[in-house]
Amino acid sequence: xxxxxxxxxxxxxxxxxxxxxxxxxxxxxxxxxxxxxxxxxxxxxxxxxxxxxxxxxxxxxxxxxxxxxxxxxxxxxxxxxxxxxxxxxxxxxxxxxxxxxxxxxxxxxxxxxxxxxxxxxxxxxxxxxxxxxxxxxxxxxxxxxxxxxxxxxxxxxxxxxxxxxxxxxxxxxxxxxxxxxxxxxxxxxxxxxxxxxxxxxxxxxxxxxxxxxxxxxxxxxxxxxxxxxxxxxxxxxxxxxxxxxxxxxxxxxxxxxxxxxxxxxxxxxxxxxxxxxxxxxxxxxxxxxxxxxxxxxxxxxxxxxxxxxxxxx
Amino acid sequence: xxxxxxxxxxxxxxxxxxxxxxxxxxxxxxxxxxxxxxxxxxxxxxxxxxxxxxxxxxxxxxxxxxxxxxxxxxxxxxxxxxxxxxxxxxxxxxxxxxxxxxxxxxxxxxxxxxxxxxxxxxxxxxxxxxxxxxxxxxxxxxxxxxxxxxxxxxxxxxxxxxxxxxxxxxxxxxxxxxxxxxxxxxxxxxxxxxxxxxxxxxxxxxxxxxxxxxxxxxxxxxxxxxxxxxxxxxxxxxxxxxxxxxxxxxxxxxxxxxxxxxxxxxxxxxxxxxxxxxxxxxxxxxxxxxxxxxxxxxxxxxxxxxxxxxxxx
Numbered sequence: 001x002x003x004x005x006x007x008x009x010x011x012x013x014x015x016x017x018x019x020x021x022x023x024x025x026x027x028x029x030x031x032x033x034x035x036x037x038x039x040x041x042x043x044x045x046x047x048x049x050x051x052x053x054x055x056x057x058x059x060x061x062x063x064x065x066x067x068x069x070x071x072x073x074x075x076x077x078x079x080x081x082x083x084x085x086x087x088x089x090x091x092x093x094x095x096x097x098x099x100x101x102x103x104x105x106x107x108x109x110x111x112x113x114x115x116x117x118x119x120x121x122x123x124x125x126x127x128x129x130x131x132x133x134x135x136x137x138x139x140x141x142x143x144x145x146x147x148x149x150x151x152x153x154x155x156x157x158x159x160x161x162x163x164x165x166x167x168x169x170x171x172x173x174x175x176x177x178x179x180x181x182x183x184x185x186x187x188x189x190x191x192x193x194x195x196x197x198x199x200x201x202x203x204x205x206x207x208x209x210x211x212x213x214x215x216x217x218x219x220x221x222x223x224x225x226x227x228x229x230x231x232x233x234x235x236x237x238x239x240x241x242x243x244x245x246x247x248x249x250x251x252x253x254x255x256x257x258x259x260x261x262x263x264x265x266x267x268x269x270x271x272x273x274x275x276x277x278x279x280x281x282x283x284x285x286x287x288x289x290x291x292x293x294x295x296x297x298x299x300x301x302x303x304x305x306x307x308x309x310x311x312x313x
Numbered sequence: 314x315x316x317x318x319x320x321x322x323x324x325x326x327x328x329x330x331x332x333x334x335x336x337x338x339x340x341x342x343x344x345x346x347x348x349x350x351x352x353x354x355x356x357x358x359x360x361x362x363x364x365x366x367x368x369x370x371x372x373x374x375x376x377x378x379x380x381x382x383x384x385x386x387x388x389x390x391x392x393x394x395x396x397x398x399x400x401x402x403x404x405x406x407x408x409x410x411x412x413x414x415x416x417x418x419x420x421x422x423x424x425x426x427x428x429x430x431x432x433x434x435x436x437x438x439x440x441x442x443x444x445x446x447x448x449x450x451x452x453x454x455x456x457x458x459x460x461x462x463x464x465x466x467x468x469x470x471x472x473x474x475x476x477x478x479x480x481x482x483x484x485x486x487x488x489x490x491x492x493x494x495x496x497x498x499x500x501x502x503x504x505x506x507x508x509x510x511x512x513x514x515x516x517x518x519x520x521x522x523x524x525x526x527x528x529x530x531x532x533x534x535x536x537x538x539x540x541x542x543x544x545x546x547x548x549x550x551x552x553x554x555x556x557x558x559x560x561x562x563x564x565x566x567x568x569x570x571x572x573x574x575x576x577x578x579x580x581x582x583x584x585x586x587x588x589x590x591x592x593x594x595x596x597x598x599x600x601x602x603x604x605x606x607x608x609x610x611x612x613x614x615x616x617x618x619x620x621x622x623x624x625x626x
Binding site: 087184187188201205208209211217218219221222223226227228229243256259260262263290293294297298299300301302303304305306 | 323350400425442466484498500501518521522524531532534535538539540541542569572573575603606607611612613614615617618
């Protein structure tokens with residue numbers, strides 16, 4: 001199966017305590033696509049300027065990612081983001097954001113994208129997200145990301161609510177879901193979002209993992225325990241890419257399937273953050289992913305109280 | 314089996330967004346003992362002043378807790394702590410601490426305490442913790458808690474290192490283990506502590522659960538997902554009480570036993586924080602604990618990739 005993503009393709013400038021790098025391939029759409037592409041086919045929707053180096057497109061193509069929905073604006077400048085991380089890697093400080101070609105972007109899906117069933121709306125204006133959903137004919141599972149910027153403005157928040165009503169999964173971090181619902185308790189907040197229609201709310205907690213809340217229950221997915229975190233950029237989109245990639249790969253969107261998909265998300269995000277930029281996503285293999293999946297299982301499994309004592313030791 | 318604890322018995326004054334209460338029964342020793350007492354016998358070592366209401370001692374005795382190691386100083390004043398929590402319940406702001414009778418306390422263990430095999434050294438001066446270990450003849454499993462105050466002072470940090478070398482389990486939160494080791498990455502920091510001798514490092518992460526690091530691996534214990542958190546006071550000591558209580562109850566200090574014990578810790582801490590003061594610990598039953606244990610298992614379990622597909626749906 002195939003997953004379609006709309007999201008930014010960017011040139012990132014990063015500063016961390018471990019180093020600095022300029023004009024790396026970045027953006028939510030890029031991280032998502034590279035993460036998902038190891039599991040399934042990916043179709044990208046986005047926009048780039050004349051200045052995006054061809055090698056970055058080659059990187060995406062080399063993973064089999066379909067760039068048919070990516071428009072290049074001949075005289076435009078690519079979206080740019082500059083951010084800094086302190087030792088506490090959980091929070092990025094945005095130094096600069098330049099929307100550039102994304103400012104006037106109107107997505108127009110190629111015909112062969114319109115029957116794709118798995119769709120991820122990466123963080124972008126809710127209006128663009130709506131325009132994409134409206135062009136997809138029979139979506140089976142739509143995931144949505146957003147950010148404080150759209151939640152804080154009453155007009156874009158209204159649009160965001162329209163999008164939430166049409167998706168299956170809402171990805172938000174602690175702060176975003178609290179801001180959106182006005183509820184401090186995360187489970188109460190998640191239920192408010194579920195009441196709008198989605199099947200599951202996926203709360204991202206960075207180094208603490210992620211929690212899913214659905215009508216079928218709660219699932220706590222641990223983050224993969226890493227010795228080294230070099231660059232958390234794209235962690236959330238890599239998590240989403242692993243998750244959506246697994247759903248599209250298996251076609252199993254049941255509660256059990258979602259749990260497995262979240263673990264794929266955790267594992268793939270771990271590859272993303274342990275090196276700079278997208279390097280980790282480019283180097284990971286299906287075998288390495290499967291190995292970390294099983295390790296994470298070992299790190300979280302414990303025995304039922306009803307298991308016989310002899311099986312316990 | 315029996316677990317022995319040295320720790321504070323206090324009168325707590327608490328302010329949270331949900332209310333205020335004065336001179337409640339508090340202190341690490343009290344929370345630990347009430348948490349453990351639902352699973353096993355508890356012996357308390359500590360000191361109180363003339364002003365500790367008899368009803369508080371009755372509360373402890375009503376759970377079968379042995380107060381033979383608690384000294385009452387006839388003209389002394391009981392240890393007092395006043396704290397405040399904002400909406401972000403993870404961090405307590407200490408308004409006031411009065412050591413009072415704990416200032417001059419020298420623990421002297423009753424003869425029948427000296428053969429106890431399970432020992433918990435709640436947060437108190439490392440010197441007092443050492444004095445307790447030295448009086449216990451054949452400790453099987455010793456747990457240790459501490460705090461930034463003792464880590465920050467070079468002299469008490471030296472004492473703390475002596476204690477760490479003699480215990481099986483070190484309970485620390487993120488900030489404490491980073492401060493103690495000077496390492497930012499928690500797994501690297503945990504290995505530094507393990508190199509001093511302990512069998513396991515238990516990193517408490519509040520609402521995000523706890524992580525154990527041992528020579529046998531890593532175990533991530535989720536926090537029990539709660540709709541309501543009213544008062545996080547004593548969460549760490551209740552976690553330790555559940556954990557040590559389960560170890561003492563089963564005598565199984567293997568890696569599998571420790572994992573189960575951590576889940577008991579998570580579950581029992583959840584009862585502690587969902588009501589004010591020690592109320593939740595006093596109301597919980599073995600049946601309710603077992604039910605939450607299994608719920609937490611459901612909330613964290615996921616399938617192996619090698620499981621047959623038909624078992625997955």
